[in-house]
Amino acid sequence: MKLSDGVEWGVHCAALLAVIPAGTVLPGKALAEYHGISESYLVKHLQALTAAGILISIPGPKGGYRLARPAAEITVLAIVDAIEGRDSAFRCAEIRQRGPAALEPAVYRLPCPINATMLRAEMAWRKSLRAQTVADLVGGLAKRADQRAVEKTLAWLQERLRG
Amino acid sequence: MKLSDGVEWGVHCAALLAVIPAGTVLPGKALAEYHGISESYLVKHLQALTAAGILISIPGPKGGYRLARPAAEITVLAIVDAIEGRDSAFRCAEIRQRGPAALEPAVYRLPCPINATMLRAEMAWRKSLRAQTVADLVGGLAKRADQRAVEKTLAWLQERLRG
DNA sequence: ATATCCTGGATATTTGCAATCCATGATTTT
């Protein structure tokens, strides 16, 4: 069981987009360069975030990405859902309905308790992720950030911001 | 993100092994046949469960598998860990340390808040799974089982039990 | 001795993720 790298990329990008001035955007190229990751692959995930209504994209020169709503209203779960999909990690194959002791399908209308247990655990996972917003992350990042890192980031952003 | 099918197989097998009489065992072939799944692949997972101390295996004729301890003392989490491994689903690649705004590694001694958030969610997932035992699952299965299914299973087990 | 069963390794096969490339369309600048 493994989350795709795109989740980490998406959350980091959202956190960076949360600190740029209102009215400005960052192109995908800049987001990839800032994080030292593949540009062509990152934009795939940025597209997913845009389709999910988490980001807004502007085409053309002076184009790029920005958050679609305040960082405090974007949960980490929303980003994970957009990139990983909403399928549960556990996919019940209903093997209880197979084999020599199986009966007709109508008998199995009640959900398998094993499936229910796994889904309950995923609900707990989702609840935890839903309790964290991008704004929370930015706060955490800022609190433990070295002052030089902040300045270095701001200086770098200066030449990439659009709008 | 997807859990391997082996998890479902392992939990179902543990549930079945929880209801066979004390002192008896079931061979891997019977466990695979009962669930209508691949025998050669299932035994791989049964080996993992044995190595984890969840099952005990007996070689030779009259051999097979049985639970290593009471079903009430085997959590679903233990089975998941044995089959999926204990690696977290989120693997922080520390991309905050990459790119043009990065500083020397010593600056990043404190854990990344994004990583912390993801790990906290996995803790909630694990806590939920740790709260469920195989005995709980058997209880749930029995309560909603059709009486004919129980009889059919018992009759089928009659000819496969060893010991 | 023989038959049965677990063990562990070697080996395909398949799936999904990671990554790249390109043609297209939108928008700003010149």
Add this chain to the structure above:
DNA sequence: AAAATCATGGATTGCAAATATCCAGGATAT
């Protein structure tokens, strides 16, 4: 109008892990 910049979406490739099978070797009961 032309050129440059950027997002979009599809096609394709490479790769690692999960899935699945097979077989030789060791243990045990009949």
